[in-house]
Amino acid sequence: LDIKNEDLRKLADLGQGNGGSVVKVEHEPTGTIMAKKIVLIDAKSSVRKQILRELQIMHDCHSEYIISCYGSFLAEPNICMCIEYMDKGSFDGIYRKIGAIDINVVCLVAHSVLEGLTYLYDVHRIIHRDIKPSNILLNSEGSIKLCDFGVSGELINSIANTFVGTSVYMSPERIQGAEYSIKSDIWSLGITLIELATGRFPLCDISVDDDDLSDLDEDRESEFDSHNKTPTHRDSIFGFNKKANRRLSKRVDSTLQHEDAVNSMSIIELMHQIVREPAPRLGEQFGEEAEEFVDACLAKDPHERHTPKTLLEYRWMDDARDSTFDVKAWAATF
Numbered sequence: 225l226d227i228k229n230e231d232l233r234k235l236a237d238l239g240q241g242n243g244g245s246v247v248k249v250e251h252e253p254t255g256t257i258m259a260k261k262i263v264l265i266d267a268k269s270s271v272r273k274q275i276l277r278e279l280q281i282m283h284d285c286h287s288e289y290i291i292s293c294y295g296s297f298l299a300e301p302n303i304c305m306c307i308e309y310m311d312k313g314s315f316d317g318i319y320r321k322i323g324a325i326d327i328n329v330v331c332l333v334a335h336s337v338l339e340g341l342t343y344l345y346d347v348h349r350i351i352h353r354d355i356k357p358s359n360i361l362l363n364s365e366g367s368i369k370l371c372d373f374g375v376s377g378e379l380i381n382s383i384a385n386t387f388v389g390t391s392v393y394m395s396p397e398r399i400q401g402a403e404y405s406i407k408s409d410i411w412s413l414g415i416t417l418i419e420l421a422t423g424r425f426p427l428c429d430i431s432v433d434d435d436d437l438s439d440l441d442e443d444r445e446s447e448f449d450s451h452n453k454t455p456t457h458r459d460s461i462f463g464f465n466k467k468a469n470r471r472l473s474k475r476v477d478s479t480l481q482h483e484d485a486v487n488s489m490s491i492i493e494l495m496h497q498i499v500r501e502p503a504p505r506l507g508e509q510f511g512e513e514a515e516e517f518v519d520a521c522l523a524k525d526p527h528e529r530h531t532p533k534t535l536l537e538y539r540w541m542d543d544a545r546d547s548t549f550d551v552k553a554w555a556a557t558f
């Protein structure tokens with residue numbers, strides 16, 4: 225399918241990320257509904273062509289766990305990628321809308337992500353590099369698929385925003401400068417699963433004691449002022465108010481859009497904590513199998529952390545394979 229920009233009619237905005245924006249479009253010649261991802265790049269023309277060549281790999285990705293791609297083209301100064309439209313959106317939007325995700329669904333998310341990662345790595349030697357709720361999509365058929373994987377090294381290098389690739393889902397070893405490996409994706413998966421199961425980003429509250437409060441900026445302090453000033457247990461410092469926590473998670477993400485070192489202080493502090501503190505855990509209320517699985521994802525030492533292949537052998541993934549949970553019916557409830 226040779227897609228031209230002028231054949232695409234915009235239907236709606238789907239969202240905005242650090243690297244660009246996504247719109248829902250109709251490809252008028254065929255009537256196909258697509259998601260068009262627009263990325264502003266800063267690269268010379270030879271590099272742009274190289275990026276387009278690299279993006280070709282996306283066309284060769286055929287897996288039920290990976291978003292399919294219709295075509296990519298340059299629309300100066302942007303690169304556009306037309307990908308499969310997923311009508312239920314991404315899991316960050318879903319849990320913000322409906323709250324914590326049913327653990328049966330989280331189990332299937334874990335399974336789909338592992339299958340997707342295994343496919344990308346075994347067939348194309350690609351590491352995803354950006355596993356997080358906003359890159360896991362759902363459609364009303366109940367399919368769960370991965371998007372935004374690192375097919376193009378040149379694209380990653382050329383995205384105009386220099387903070388792209390820095391994320392709060394980053395593994396301790398990545399924060400310390402190690403190369404990406406498939407195990408970094410597994411760490412990000414572990415964080416993602418806790419976030420979905422509990423309905424909140426798990427890292428904002430790792431052992432924040434009174435000393436750390438001095439690091440809080442005015443904005444967050446005023447959030448404390450307007451609410452309970454003395455949270456009763458340490459976990460609740462950011463968790464006592466769901467809305468405030470959500471706002472903070474959002475802030476943490478949006479902080480990445482600025483190169484302003486001052487604004488990034490809280491992010492840097494968070495990254496220190498990821499390296500320093502014990503990894504978060506799922507909690508036993510979700511069942512032993514789930515807890516054991518997430519612990520295996522969040523081993524701080526990458527040598528102890530599991531690979532997608534060995535994680536697929538975990539008991540919780542047997543539950544996923546045997547699952548009779550009706551995701552399609554569940555997706556119809558929101």
Ligand code: ATP
Nearest residue numbers: 238239240241242243244246259308309310314358
């Ligand atoms: P970041 O830029 O930090 O990776 P992000 O993943 O939210 O954040 P984008 O990848 O630009 O940013 O996506 C923006 C939003 O568009 C997503 O949160 C998702 O909800 C929506 N979206 C992306 N791809 C699709 C798709 N194929 N179908 C439906 N919605 C999509």
Ligand code: MG
Nearest residue numbers: 241358359372
């Ligand atoms: Mg994305």
